[in-house]
Amino acid sequence: MLDFDRYLAERAREVESFLDRNLPTEDAFPPSIHRAIRYSLFAGGKRLRPVLALASAEAVGGRAEDALPAAAALEMIHTYSLIHDDLPAMDNDDLRRGKPTSHVVFGEAIAILAGDALLTHAFHVLATAASTNGTPETSEGERRLRAVSLLAEAAGMNGMIGGQVIDIESQGRGVDEKTLDQIHQKKTGALMEVAARLGAVMGGGEDDQIETLGGFGREVGLAFQIVDDLLDVEGDAATLGKSAGKDLKAGKATYPSVHGLENARSRARTLAQRASDLVAPFGPAGEPLVCLARRIVDRSS
């Protein structure tokens, strides 16, 4: 039986160490931007997307470290999206992971630029950074270029950014089921799906394995978002590390507000189960993914 707490802690530590090595130090010039970048990037995130990428690389028989540049790029893009989403012109949030948000600490200009810098650096690291593995295969360049393309697509106007646009524009209006699914799928789902795909690509997976893992990422991504919405209703700020009840205040449609609490809970469990079934054929190599799907549904923060 896999000790999943230990697995999660070890993988998260590898990602954090890789991020640290592939970023300028906090006192690099100009200091404000580097402080702002590190403030948000090392704010105690769960490292869910990078761990999903590493576990997917392992599932297809690759080594976790082959996927480290992709894992780091995913976390940088996730972090930039949080910094920009929290801005006064967007969700106007002043608390994130239990700390004041970037624009509260560094001002709006630096927060915008720190986000831009993280987004840009994600592609630099993905295209360039050496993984810890010192012997790149000849096919590694191809894999990286494919990863750049997939990541840019998932994070872009038809993926994550598109989801944020639809979310912002539907606030305060009645949102139907279809629109809500679309927001979830693009805003959270696209990056989770591509995290699994990127791991599989960098781990040297075959096309059908990459597809299967993409499906896994999509299912757990949606489960994650539903649980997020549930925690926003049921949780308190101390446990969440961010403002609770903010969706309701913002007039945002959420899965529980559209479908009811009990339906939301049961849907999250069904999605996690379906995701686990998808990766069953990978056998023991897929065990971390099965544990990850379970953890996403059982989490309390």
Next chain:
Amino acid sequence: MLDFDRYLAERAREVESFLDRNLPTEDAFPPSIHRAIRYSLFAGGKRLRPVLALASAEAVGGRAEDALPAAAALEMIHTYSLIHDDLPAMDNDDLRRGKPTSHVVFGEAIAILAGDALLTHAFHVLATAASTNGTPETSEGERRLRAVSLLAEAAGMNGMIGGQVIDIESQGRGVDEKTLDQIHQKKTGALMEVAARLGAVMGGGEDDQIETLGGFGREVGLAFQIVDDLLDVEGDAATLGKSAGKDLKAGKATYPSVHGLENARSRARTLAQRASDLVAPFGPAGEPLVCLARRIVDRSS
């Protein structure tokens, strides 16, 4: 003798047609972001960076169309940087290329997201988009990956974004010569330099050619910035299509304010001449670059 006006118009048209083909239409969903993207991208920019990339590809013996994905990516990144720089939290400008800025027309949230989307899509296009040439060489993947890495570096925290941070943080303070050079080199120079480099990479240039063209881009980039500063002092809004005298109002250090008008003019001419000398060894293939260097110094808007 090259008809440079015609060359410039033809190359700009090729870039615009390529951009148009590689972006969702204005009525794609969600419409606001696609309208905002096209509003800024097709606002009558001079297409200087893309043309520099195409001319550099030709200088090393490649075809201009080989560099189209790079040219489009450069223009998308340039445009995103203008949208974000104009935001109220940054330079707070409401006029750009003779039109209201993005946040004035679409609101701050959509302006931020349109910028994010352009930055992200730049890497997608660079990694993925087919050039008009239907027979990609086997080495094209390597070139593209190298281009992604170079572009992300030039546009990132140590390049363009770093320059904007230093610029913002030095407004209203006395800025010495060294800091001013640093702002210019990073904020404008880095993207011009990489435009020439990317063209050379995509055109199949050798490493020493790529270096030479990078030097050309650096020199004309600095000349361009000095002329920009001069036009801000001497021009009027009607000719410039943006607010004149805004540097002075913002308490920004500029090349003329630090060195005087006459020194600034003569420095721009010297830089353009030095750039032309650099590309003399390319012979007729480098003629568009020589004309470009001259045009940058002689322009009135």
